[in-house]
Amino acid sequence: MWYEPDMDIPQGVLAHWLSLARHTPLGVICDLDGTLLPFVATPSESRLPPGLAELLSGLAALPGLSLAIVSGRPREDLERLLAPVPAACLVAEHGGWHRRAGAWEAAVDQQPQDVEPLAARLQRLAASVPGALVERKTWSVTFHYRLVPELERAALLVAVDAVLEEWLAQAPGFERLDGVEMLEVRPSRMRKSLAVPWLREQASTGARLLALGDDLTDEDVFQALGVADEPVLVGPPRRSRARWRLADPAAVAALLGWLAATRRGEAAAAPPLPEPLAVQPRSAGSARGRYELLVVSNRLPDLRHATQPREAGRTRNVGGLVSALEPVLGARRGLWLGWSGRTRAEPEPGLIGLDDESRPALAWVDFPEQWYRSYYNGFCNRALWPLFHTFPQHVTFADGEWDCYRQVNRAFAAAASELVASETPVWLHDYHLLLAAQGLRELGHRGPLGLFLHIPFPAPDLFGLLPWAEQLLDAMLDFDLLGFHTAAHVENFRHTVGALSPARVSDDAVEHRGRRVRVRAFPIGIIPEPFQEPAAPAVAEEVAALLRAIAPSRLVLGVDRLDYTKGIPERLEAFGRLLELHPEWRGRVSLVQISVPSRADVPEYAEQRRRIENTVGRINGEYGEAAWVPVRYLYRSYSHAQLTELYRATTVGYVTPLRDGMNLVAKEFIAAQEPREPSVLPAGGRLTDDGHDVGRGLPRGTHCLPIESVCNCLVPRTDRTRRKDHWK
Ligand code: ADQ
Numbered sequence: 053m054w055y056e057p058d059m060d061i062p063q064g065v066l067a068h069w070l071s072l073a074r075h076t077p078l079g080v081i082c083d084l085d086g087t088l089l090p091f092v093a094t095p096s097e098s099r100l101p102p103g104l105a106e107l108l109s110g111l112a113a114l115p116g117l118s119l120a121i122v123s124g125r126p127r128e129d130l131e132r133l134l135a136p137v138p139a140a141c142l143v144a145e146h147g148g149w150h151r152r153a154g155a156w157e158a159a160v161d162q163q164p165q166d167v168e169p170l171a172a173r174l175q176r177l178a179a180s181v182p183g184a185l186v187e188r189k190t191w192s193v194t195f196h197y198r199l200v201p202e203l204e205r206a207a208l209l210v211a212v213d214a215v216l217e218e219w220l221a222q223a224p225g226f227e228r229l230d231g232v233e234m235l236e237v238r239p240s241r242m243r244k245s246l247a248v249p250w251l252r253e254q255a256s257t258g259a260r261l262l263a264l265g266d267d268l269t270d271e272d273v274f275q276a277l278g279v280a281d282e283p284v285l286v287g288p289p290r291r292s293r294a295r296w297r298l299a300d301p302a303a304v305a306a307l308l309g310w311l312a313a314t315r316r317g318e319a320a321a322a323p324p325l326p327e328p329l330a331v332q333p334r335s336a337g338s339a340r341g342r343y344e345l346l347v348v349s350n351r352l353p354d355l356r357h358a359t360q361p362r363e364a365g366r367t368r369n370v371g372g373l374v375s376a377l378e379p380v381l382g383a384r385r386g387l388w389l390g391w392s393g394r395t396r397a398e399p400e401p402g403l404i405g406l407d408d409e410s411r412p413a414l415a416w417v418d419f420p421e422q423w424y425r426s427y428y429n430g431f432c433n434r435a436l437w438p439l440f441h442t443f444p445q446h447v448t449f450a451d452g453e454w455d456c457y458r459q460v461n462r463a464f465a466a467a468a469s470e471l472v473a474s475e476t477p478v479w480l481h482d483y484h485l486l487l488a489a490q491g492l493r494e495l496g497h498r499g500p501l502g503l504f505l506h507i508p509f510p511a512p513d514l515f516g517l518l519p520w521a522e523q524l525l526d527a528m529l530d531f532d533l534l535g536f537h538t539a540a541h542v543e544n545f546r547h548t549v550g551a552l553s554p555a556r557v558s559d560d561a562v563e564h565r566g567r568r569v570r571v572r573a574f575p576i577g578i579i580p581e582p583f584q585e586p587a588a589p590a591v592a593e594e595v596a597a598l599l600r601a602i603a604p605s606r607l608v609l610g611v612d613r614l615d616y617t618k619g620i621p622e623r624l625e626a627f628g629r630l631l632e633l634h635p636e637w638r639g640r641v642s643l644v645q646i647s648v649p650s651r652a653d654v655p656e657y658a659e660q661r662r663r664i665e666n667t668v669g670r671i672n673g674e675y676g677e678a679a680w681v682p683v684r685y686l687y688r689s690y691s692h693a694q695l696t697e698l699y700r701a702t703t704v705g706y707v708t709p710l711r712d713g714m715n716l717v718a719k720e721f722i723a724a725q726e727p728r729e730p731s732v733l734p735a736g737g738r739l740t741d742d743g744h745d746v747g748r749g750l751p752r753g754t755h756c757l758p759i760e761s762v763c764n765c766l767v768p769r770t771d772r773t774r775r776k777d778h779w780k
Contacts (some may be wrong), residue, residue, distance in 0.1 A: 068403050069325050071396040071418070072262060072282055073314040074232045076116030077255040078310075079262070079271060081247055082304070083661045084123040084133070086232060086266035087286045088772045090301050093199060094185065095125060098133060104305055105136035112139035118255045120664055122147070122247045124236065124269060126189045138643055141254065145189045146238060146269060147246030152254065159246050160239055164190050170219045177215065181208050192238035231267050244269050245276035260394075260618040262311075264304055265294075279352060279392045279405065279416050284326050284405070295405065296326035328403075328427060343413070345386035346472045347377060348464060350428070350484035352390035352416050374412070376579060381412040390466060392416040395424045406465050415471055417463070426456035428484075429654050435457045438656070439514060440507050440619045441711045446518070446656050454520055455686070458487060465491025475499040481529075489530035498660045503572065504535040505530070507713040512551040525553050529564045537713045542573050576714050580723035595697040598644070605680065606644040606703040610716050611695060614647040614687070616660045619708040621667050624683065628671040628709075630762060631682060639680045641766055645699075648689040661687075692720075699724035704765040705733040732765035 060204040082088050089098050112119040122133055122143040130142045142151040147162045178184035183199030195212055198206060215236060216228055227240045252259050259737060263273045263279040274283035274293035285294035286304055298304055306324035353374045380386060395418065396402055402418030429454035438446035465488050468478055477500045480488050489501045515521055525548065528534065536542050546557050555564035562569045612618040627643045651657045668685045675682045699705065705721040721733055
């Protein structure tokens, strides 16, 4: 079943599909047999009807859209069937081959003859039973039994099982796959999901994917998709990773036709949309009660980049916060809710998406563009962020942005209360969600509510600059537990409550409206082990190449999100000053500054970027020589494996935030060091006894790091082992 012309399509569902249909770049991955074409008696009898060929050609020709037809069939079959659609990319043999612009490329390193002995044995079996058919592909062999009479099937399959079992026992690189009235033996690495990163690359950055498939081999594709993509199961309902369902190939053709018409700007009276399968939009009632802990953060961890399509297990997210939270979420049957990272033109948020197959289980909403502008770029990042980091000169207050912040917090509260029962603990994160406890209480939430603030909490005089200071503070006191990084932030909060609220402040709590709100410092840490693993050869070589490029210089390394709180221009200036005051280091030391792009559409961040680039240019112009570039500035993201290797190869780690909640780079840097031969992290003399302040850098108002500390660290590596006081 799908939404029939005479059925009411919920507005949310329609808006959701319209936003996908209009997205650019868009990738469409469509399975062939059972999805695009109905099954016929033997594969050779399949034909592409002229109407469908025309539809696909039209689709593939649309700007900003890439179409891939994915199949288990051999290349020749796809070439024959899809000849009328030359613009389609083809993926044959379950991802083993892909064709773009007429040329085939192999994705598998097995030798074609590896499977030959098995094919020969299956041929002998097939020869003895009418209707059985063996299909030989480059690296795999398929046994079809659709035409074998029912009575003879059982015996035949017992014999086939025995042959396969024996053969697979001595061929560890291969696996058996049971399809619809066929089974296949193929290299384990060969999966349709290989098409996902491939098509994503074709479609280019920011692509969303629509994937349609009917059988178990398509589940690989669904699994490899990200939260911004849409998997559609074709056929009767079953347990699937897909979030939507269409009845049959006719429904698929109707959907693709609607998609093409929508992109061309033609109006369609009755969109033939799929019905939701795993997603329980808005009613999310089926999820309620299933989870015992809900984590809410503004942004979900990035599924799309973290997906490992070849991994046999479930979809897995990577990253520090995810690694830290996954065990907690796993042990407590937890769910993580956040913004998908996608925006939509419509003024309402998208449906709540739910993927309980991923680890951790994820729920998400798409934001209207207006929310992104007014709430995220607006109130969060132009009011709260600079104010809480004590940069009043960057603060902008706007009534409309505050209203939007309240609206988004209410929406997060509403989504949370749809997803979990009212007794469930909810753990919210960061300055984006300061009002969410109030929203949840209004909706009758009775379970414990906690908030962890990842950024500093300011002193009362600064907090009091907010025109809505009392309202914000009052809403924060609806939490049961408020966590901050440091005791100083806790103190600031207590003083602010004392100054701006009638609540009673006691030792480690605030009493308000008959409730007790606990307020504590929980300095965030990292999980050090991943930063201690040896690098894979490719990663080691990449970093070695960078080192060769700056050789014979020593490496001073800065790694940050590009943010004015991180003190990047100040650090560059300090490095320039080092070269000015200590000419003996010219040609012998290089600063590599890696800045991951961040909030680039907020004017203060664009300005910060310009300032950094100008400073880099000036220093290089002033001191650079033909064979030596003083500062290498890399405006991009690196994997944690690459960063780890860089942290190790560095002479001096250069961490100089002007203000920070904690600073994970400093901790990662320390965790990555080889204890017997460590690099140095000058801490500006601000280490606390418990080490939590490591790398917090500058005293207030200082705009230049004491460069002597960097100079002192540029000693030969062997001497450094004796200077552990610099980094310990
Ligand atoms: P951030 O402001 O993002 O975090 P930080 O604590 O330094 O600051 O964490 C940055 C993370 O991004 C680190 O894990 C680092 O490896 C990664 N990163 C930085 N540059 C990168 C690059 N070029 N490529 C890839 N990864 C990069 C906020 C607060 C902090 C607080 C943390 C945790 O602002 O004060 O410590 O949350 O609570």
